Amino acid sequence: MSEYDVINSRLSRLDTPDKATGRALFIDxxxxxxxLYGAILQSPLPHxxxxxxxxxxxxxxxxxxxxxxxxxVGTVKYGVSPARxxxxxxxxxxxxxxxxxIAAVAAVDQATAQEAVSLIxxxxxxxxxxxxxxxxxxxxxxxxxxxxPGNYTAQVHQEFGDVKAGFEICxxxxxxxxxxxxxxxxxxxxxxxxxxxxxxxxxxxxxxTQVPHYVQRTVAMVTGLPVGKVRVLKPYVGGxxxxxxxxxxxxxxxxxxxxxxxRPVKMNLSREQVFKLxxxxxxxxxxxxxxxxxxxxxxxxxxxxxxDGGAYSSFGIATVYYAGSLLGGPYKLQNMKYDGYRVYNNxxxxxAQRGHGGVAARAAWEQQLDMIAEELGMDPFxxxxxxxxxxxxxxxxxxxxxxxxxxxCLQTVQDGSEWKxxxxxxxxxxxxxxxxxxxxxxxxxxxxxxDTYHCTAIVKLAEDGGLAQVYTASAEIGQGSxxxxxxxxxxxxxxxxxxxxxxxxDTDMGVDLGAYSSRQTLMTGHAVKEAAEDVxxxxxxxxxxxxxxxxxxxxxxxxxxxxxxQEPDFSELRTRYIKExxxxxxxxxxxxxxxxxxxxIAYLARGSIVGTGKYKPHELGGKYKxxxxxxxxxYGCSAQVVEVEVDLETGQIRIEKMTDAHDCGxxxxxxxxxxxxxxxxxxxxxxxxxxxxxxxxxxxxINADLAEYKIPTAVDMPPIETIVVESNEPNGPFGAKExxxxxxxPTIPAILNAVYDAVGVRIFELPLTPERIYTAVQDYxxxxxxx
Numbered sequence: 001m002s003e004y005d006v007i008n009s010r011l012s013r014l015d016t017p018d019k020a021t022g023r024a025l026f027i028d029x030x031x032x033x034x035x036l037y038g039a040i041l042q043s044p045l046p047h048x049x050x051x052x053x054x055x056x057x058x059x060x061x062x063x064x065x066x067x068x069x070x071x072x073v074g075t076v077k078y079g080v081s082p083a084r085x086x087x088x089x090x091x092x093x094x095x096x097x098x099x100x101x102i103a104a105v106a107a108v109d110q111a112t113a114q115e116a117v118s119l120i121x122x123x124x125x126x127x128x129x130x131x132x133x134x135x136x137x138x139x140x141x142x143x144x145x146x147x148x149p150g151n152y153t154a155q156v157h158q159e160f161g162d163v164k165a166g167f168e169i170c171x172x173x174x175x176x177x178x179x180x181x182x183x184x185x186x187x188x189x190x191x192x193x194x195x196x197x198x199x200x201x202x203x204x205x206x207x208x209t210q211v212p213h214y215v216q217r218t219v220a221m222v223t224g225l226p227v228g229k230v231r232v233l234k235p236y237v238g239g240x241x242x243x244x245x246x247x248x249x250x251x252x253x254x255x256x257x258x259x260x261x262x263r264p265v266k267m268n269l270s271r272e273q274v275f276k277l278x279x280x281x282x283x284x285x286x287x288x289x290x291x292x293x294x295x296x297x298x299x300x301x302x303x304x305x306x307x308d309g310g311a312y313s314s315f316g317i318a319t320v321y322y323a324g325s326l327l328g329g330p331y332k333l334q335n336m337k338y339d340g341y342r343v344y345n346n347x348x349x350x351x352a353q354r355g356h357g358g359v360a361a362r363a364a365w366e367q368q369l370d371m372i373a374e375e376l377g378m379d380p381f382x383x384x385x386x387x388x389x390x391x392x393x394x395x396x397x398x399x400x401x402x403x404x405x406x407x408x409c410l411q412t413v414q415d416g417s418e419w420k421x422x423x424x425x426x427x428x429x430x431x432x433x434x435x436x437x438x439x440x441x442x443x444x445x446x447x448x449x450x451d452t453y454h455c456t457a458i459v460k461l462a463e464d465g466g467l468a469q470v471y472t473a474s475a476e477i478g479q480g481s482x483x484x485x486x487x488x489x490x491x492x493x494x495x496x497x498x499x500x501x502x503x504x505x506d507t508d509m510g511v512d513l514g515a516y517s518s519r520q521t522l523m524t525g526h527a528v529k530e531a532a533e534d535v536x537x538x539x540x541x542x543x544x545x546x547x548x549x550x551x552x553x554x555x556x557x558x559x560x561x562x563x564x565x566q567e568p569d570f571s572e573l574r575t576r577y578i579k580e581x582x583x584x585x586x587x588x589x590x591x592x593x594x595x596x597x598x599x600x601i602a603y604l605a606r607g608s609i610v611g612t613g614k615y616k617p618h619e620l621g622g623k624y625k626x627x628x629x630x631x632x633x634x635y636g637c638s639a640q641v642v643e644v645e646v647d648l649e650t651g652q653i654r655i656e657k658m659t660d661a662h663d664c665g666x667x668x669x670x671x672x673x674x675x676x677x678x679x680x681x682x683x684x685x686x687x688x689x690x691x692x693x694x695x696x697x698x699x700x701x702i703n704a705d706l707a708e709y710k711i712p713t714a715v716d717m718p719p720i721e722t723i724v725v726e727s728n729e730p731n732g733p734f735g736a737k738e739x740x741x742x743x744x745x746p747t748i749p750a751i752l753n754a755v756y757d758a759v760g761v762r763i764f765e766l767p768l769t770p771e772r773i774y775t776a777v778q779d780y781x782x783x784x785x786x787x
Contacts, residue, residue: 004491004734005490005491005494005496006487006490006491006496006497007487007491007666007668007669007734008666008667008668008670008734009487009669009670010482010669010670010671011487011497011669011671013480013482013483013669013672014482014483014486014502015236015476015482015483016523018236019236022268024236025235026208026235026236026237026238027188027189027192027193027206027207027208027235027237027268028192029051029235029531030194030206030235030266030703031097031194031266032194032196032264032442034109034263034264035194035263035264035265035267036066036106036108036113036258036261036263036265036266037106037107037108037109037110037112037113037254037266037267038104038105038106038107038113038250038254038257038263038265038266038267039104039105039107039110039113039114039116039117039267040101040102040103040104040105040117040249040250040253040267040273041066041097041101041102041103041104041105041117041120041122042096042099042100042101042102042273042276043097043098043100043101043102044090044098045095045124045126045129045698045699046095046096046097046129046131046346046347046698046699046700046758047094047095047096047097047126047127047128047129047130047142047144047346047699048094048095048124048125048127049093049094049124049125050091050092050093050094050095050102050122050123050124051123051124051125052121052122052123053069053102053103053120053121053122053123053688054120054121054122054123055067055120056103057104057119057120058105058116058117058119058120059549061107061115061116061119062112063107063108063109063112064105064106064107064112064113064116064261064515065106065107065108065261066105066106066257066260066261067103067104067105067106067116067120068090068103068104068105068253068256068257068260069102069103070088070090070091070092071087071253072256072260073089073090073222073252073256074222074414075088075089076088076089076221076222076224077229078218078221078222078247078252078712079312079313079314080246080313080314080315080317080318080351080447081313081315081317081318081447081448082447082448082449083317083476084120084153084154084316084317084413085144085314086147086148086312086313087249087312087313088223089101089249089252089253089256090102090103090104090249094127095124095275096144096311096312096346097310097311097346097347097348097349097699098276098347098348098699098700098701099273099276099277099348100311100699101249101253102120102122102258103117104257104267105117105120105257106252106257106260106261106263106265109435115680117451118553123626126511127142128142128414129142129346129698129699130142130144130151130346131345131346131347131695131697131699132308132344133285133306133307133308133341133343135345136151136241136343136344136345137150137151137343139616143309144344144345144346145258145344147343148177151344151345152341152342152343152344153309153313153317153320153342153343153344154305154313154316154317154320154340154341154342155314155320155339155340155341155342156320156321156324156338156339156340156341156626157338157339158324158336158337158338158339158397158624158625158626159336159337159338160334160335160336160337160396160397161300161334161335161336161396162335162449163300163301163302163335163336163337164300165335166299166300166335167291167299167300167302168293169287169293169299170290170291170292170293170299170300171292171293171294172293172294172372172375172376173289173290173291173292174289174291174292174366174368174371174372174375175287175288175289175290176287176288176367176368176371176764177252177285177286177287177288178284178285178286178288178360178367178764178765179283179284179285179286179360179365179764179765179766180281180283180284180359180360180363180687180748180765180766181283181691181692181693181698181766181767182278182280182281182282182283182308182347182350182692182693183280183281183353183687183691183692183693184274184275184278184280184691184709185239185240185242185243185280185281185353185354185695186240186686186691186706186709186711187238187240187241187243187244188238188239189208189237189238189268190250190268190270190271190273190274191207191208191209191243191244191250191268191269191274191277192208192250192266192267192268192269193205193206193207193208193209193250193251193254193266193267193268194206194207194254194264194265194266194267195251195254195255195257195258195264195265195267196258196264197255197258197259197262199262200262201225201229201287202229202230202231203219203223203225203229203230203231203255203258203259204231204232204233205219205230205232205233205251205254205255206232206233206234206235207232207233207234207251208234208237208238208240208244208473209232209234209237209240209244209245209247209251209514210237210242210244210245210475210477210503210514210515210516211244211245211246211475211506211513211514211515211516212232212234212473212475212506212512212514213232213473213507213511213512213513213514214229214233214245214246214247214447214514215232215246215247215251216232216507216515218246218247218252219232219247219251219252219255219481220251222247223252223255223256223259224720226238227644230507231506231507231508231552232506232507233250233505233506233507234475234476234477234504234505234506235505236476237475237476237477237478238478239477239478240281240475240477240478240515240622241280241353241354242275242280242315242351242353242354242356242516243277243278243279243280243351243352243353243517244477245315245351245514245515246279246314246315246351247511248277248279249277250267250268250269250277251267254266267590268317271655271704271705271706272701272704272705274704275348275693275701275709276348276701276704277348277352278347278348278349278350278693279314279315279348279349279350279352280293280350280351280353280354280693281348281349281359281687282307282308282309282316282319282342283307283308284305284306284307284308284323284360284361285305285306285308286303286304286305286323286360286361286363286364287303287305288301288302288304288365288368289301289302289303290302290365290368290369290372290729292372292376293372295386296372296376296382296383296386296387297386297387298331298332298333298380298387299333299334299335300333300334300335300336300337301327301333301335301336301337301365302337303324303327303336303337303338303339303361303633303740304338304340304598305318305320305324305338305339305340305341305361306340306341306343306351307319307323307340307341307342307343308343308345308347308350309342309343309344309345309349309350310344310345310347310348310349310350311344311345311346311347311348311349312344312349313342313349314348314349314350314351314352315351315352315356316342316349316350316351317342318344318352318356318357318447318629318662319350319351319352319356319357320340320341320342321340321356321357321626321629321630322356322357322358322629322630323340323357323358323360323361324338324340324361325338325397325399325626325629325630326357326358326361326362326394326438326439326630327358327361327362327365327401328389328397328399328630329389329393329395329404329438329635329637330389330401330404330406330436330438330635330637331384331387331388331389331669332387332388332393333387333391333395333396335395335396336396336397341383346699347695347699348701352516354680354683354740354741354744355439355482355680355741355742355745356516356517356741358359358438358439358745359684359687359744359745359748360748362435362438362745362746362748362749363435363748363749363752363766364749365749366435366436366493366746366749366750366753367435367749367752367753367756367762367764369383369384370433370435370753370756371762372433377530377685379423380418380433380434380753381410381414381434384436384639385407385410386409388406388407388410389401389404389406390404390407391403391404391727393548395778397480397622397627397630398621398622398627398631399621399630399631399632399635399642400620401635402429402633402634402635402729402730402731403634403663403665403727403728403729403730403735403737404635404637404663404727405637405663405725405726406436406637406639406663408440408661408663408725408727409436409637409638409639409661409663409723409725410436410639410661412417412639412661412723412725413434413639413640413641413659413660413661413723414434414639414641415418416641416659416661416721416723417434417641417643417657417659417721419432419434419641422643423757426757426758428648428758429645429647429648429758429759430643430644430645430646430656430758431580431643431644431645431646431753431754431757431759432641432642432643432644432754432757433641433642433644433749433750433751433752433753433754433755433757433774434639434640434641434642434746434748434750434753434786435639435640435745435746435747435748435750435753436637436638436639436640436745436746437637437638437639437640437742437743437744437745437746437747438635438636438637438638438742438745439516439635439636439637439738439741439742439745440516440518440519440630440631440632440634440635440636440637440738441518441519441521441522441632441633441634441635441636441647441665441732441737441738442454442517442518442519442520442522442523442617442633442634442738443516443517443519443629443631443632444617444620444621444628444630444631444632444633445617445620445628446513448512448771450539451616452511452616453509453511453527453614453615453616454511454512454513454519454523454615454616454617455472455473455474455510455512455513455520455523455524455526455527455614455615456472456473456510456512456527456529456612456613456614457470457471457472457485457510457511457524457527457528457530457612457613457614458470458471458472458509458531458532458610458611458612458613459471459489459493459528459532459534459535459610459611459612459613460535460608460609460610460611461535461539461599461602461603461608461609461610462599463600463603463608464600464603465577465595465596465597465598465599465600465603466499466595466596466599466600467499467500467501468489468490468493468495468500468501468532468535469500469501469503470485470489470500470501470502470503470504470528470531470532471503471504471509471510472485472502472503472504472509472510472512472524472527472528473504473505473506473507473508473509473510473511474504474505474512474515474520475504475505475512475514475515475520476504476505476512476515477515479515479520479672479676479740480669480672480675480676481504481515481520481521481524482502482504483502483669483672484520484525484668484669484672485502485504485524485525485528486500486501486502487668487731488525488528488529488532488668488734488736489502489528489529489531489532490532491734492528492529492532492533492536493532493535493536493556493595494536494555494556494557494558494559494560494595495556495595496558496559497559499540499559499595501546501735502698503772508623510781512524516628517632517741518636518738518739518740518741519738519764521668521732521733521736521737521738521739521740522633522634522665522729522731522732522733522736522737522738523617523633523735524614524615524734525668525734526613526615526732526733527613527614527615528613528733529613529733529734530612530613530614530615531611531612531613532611532613533611533613534611534612534613535609535610535611536556536611537551537611538557538602538606538609538611539556539595539598539599539602539609540554540556540598542598542601542602542605542606543561543598543601543602545605546601547568547569547570547573548568549563549565549568551705552720553565556595556598559594559595559596560591560592560593560594561592561593561594561595561598562592567592570593572595573593573597573599573601574588576601576604577597577600577601578599580600592651594653597662601692603743604772605756609694617631617632617633617731618633618731620632631749632703632729632730634665634729634731634732634737634738635737635738635742636662636663636664636737636738636739636741636742636743637662637663637742638660638661638662638663638677638742638743638745639660639661639746640658640659640660640661640681640743640745640746640747640750641659641736641750642655642657642658642659642747642750642751642753642754643655643656643657643658643718643754644751644754644755644758645758646755646758646759646773647717647770648759648777650770651769651770651771651772651773651774651775651777652770652772652773653689653751653768653770653773654716654718655685655689655716655717655751655764656718656719657664657718657719657720657721658681658685658718658719658720658721658747658750659720659721659723660677660681660720660721660722660743660746661722661723661724661725662677662722662723662724662739662742662743663725663726663727663737664724664725664726664736664737664738664739665726665727665728665732665736665737666726666728666729666732666734666735666736667724667726667736668734668736670724673722673724673739674722674724676739676740676743677720677722677743678720678722679725680740680741680742680743680744680747681720681744681747682712682717682741683747684744684745684746684747684748684751685716685747686710686711686712687747687748687766688747688748688751688752688766688768689712689716689751689768689769690710690711690712690767690769691709691768692709692767693709693766694772734769739780748766752768755768755773758769759773759776759777760780761776762779763775763776
């Protein structure tokens, strides 16, 4: 039985009626009278100098209203991190990948805009291209950015403890290499926007973004408009997963075109352009060496990582840090050394995707831990339990485990999967594997250096009583955050969710850094809770004066005012309320004093009742270079067991069952938590089994659609058991913390370990295609015969 009235329950999401009936407005549903349509000219070459751009034919095409290039919009550099602003809206001197933006057109319809783009003539001087990490780092390789020599976006060199000394006392040292593949997020809705520049010199941008705040700042910086004259509104969004977590050229071009024409301009990307935009998962090459004592105690980890980054930085400077820092937990590890290299090349830029930076690293290490457990004769669960951190522990790289339900996750997933009955007892071709995961509950610091609050929130009571309106600039992108905030506000106020209305996704509503790094439940939830408590206190203050009852002797619960001592005579207040509502059929009669009455009385005494809330984390992390990346006010964790069947004749893998336990601190909406867990498992399964963005020798994506780029469907998904673990995070609102990304972390290594259990061969490269599995098994048998 929950101690709460609203949260920690199962409620329908606030956006369900709109989405179920087709009333939800996505970016492609938004239009204005006199609206123009935009299109972008993208480079057909991976690397080339720009000799000349001739737009005259495009400008003469009937229906074309504007054509813009770098000479029209300037070359203000932007990006994600100010430390690596390396992009301009349009290329001026050279292009760096197939898809790099050169010009944009606005016309009366989409067909005319596309035709105009085709009429722009660009003279190129083709340059040698580098399409891999190895080519980019080779001696004498072409350089993508003169200011970043060697084609390094960033290098990270960190050591905590003494790794070499640690290895000297180890009884077993294990090394392995692991590589994943570049991914696309495969969201249903491609990015799109509508820019409207009005007669007062103000710009409004409607965008399918995850981060209205960061887009607002980038648009202001690049266009030169005051930030107060830039407003970003986010409609319903058809998925983001990290790729929509920064401003893109589409948005900026639409803004400039609207400013030039004085008319609204809509620009949507095609599916092929989504693959060119990319900003999704990097390809990682991880080399890891782990040393342990013979009893399984972890001693040292040495880790080297190369990131195939593409032509621009995007999130890459953070990604390369995350790839190392997130291995600091959840295990006790005194010695850790990390050398990370994020490398430029002539492919579309990679960025952040669900489980930013940590997914491939976790897969590499969790598989290696299973290899160590096998050599030591230990059960994989026992090895992890022996080394598990506890709440209150601090990692060697200064990450604080303020709560950590990892042991409970392991125990419940072990029992839920019947691990002990199955491990080592399954027939040939069937296997069972496990792994753990660990992720942040929001980045500890904003992307730009600032003391800004990470979010603000407003709760305003309707002047007539009975409705609490929540205003937040947060980003509901399908994950259920609006519902979570509504439930938090309702719980804090003491009213049903039906008495709360949530409005979000508008930069005019305040500051919110957006939906990334699994931050909103903890951070925005804090601000909403504080604002709701502020409103509640104001109402109780008025009641205290009217009824001569101390504030501390009253509370609000289930929409009713609760008096903890003797109930006062509130008949005069009720009479005043009813007199204002003569003829109304729902006036209160014999029931307790209602919140609706109390909030109306508060308005009559004070005017509009408005509560405000804010949140930014306390000081986090160490003082070493890069210490900010990986810090968080809390960490989510998870454990997972996967069962597979492998056809030894073909190499085909079938996932039979997945059991996942995740510590979310406290589940605000249990159904949404389970949905996020299932979504993470689905994405992890796809990355493990199918997904790979493929290129030809000219740097062109050759599977740039959802027919050739394979993702899991309902047919591929096995039965999933989700187990919610609640550790009561002290830094979270009502004890809540992340669930949006952490649950993906164990999926790939659990599958890898299960496949090994089924076929007896370790696989160190993704995806697990039938060809790869079959070849690995045959090679193994050939080696066995030869020996």
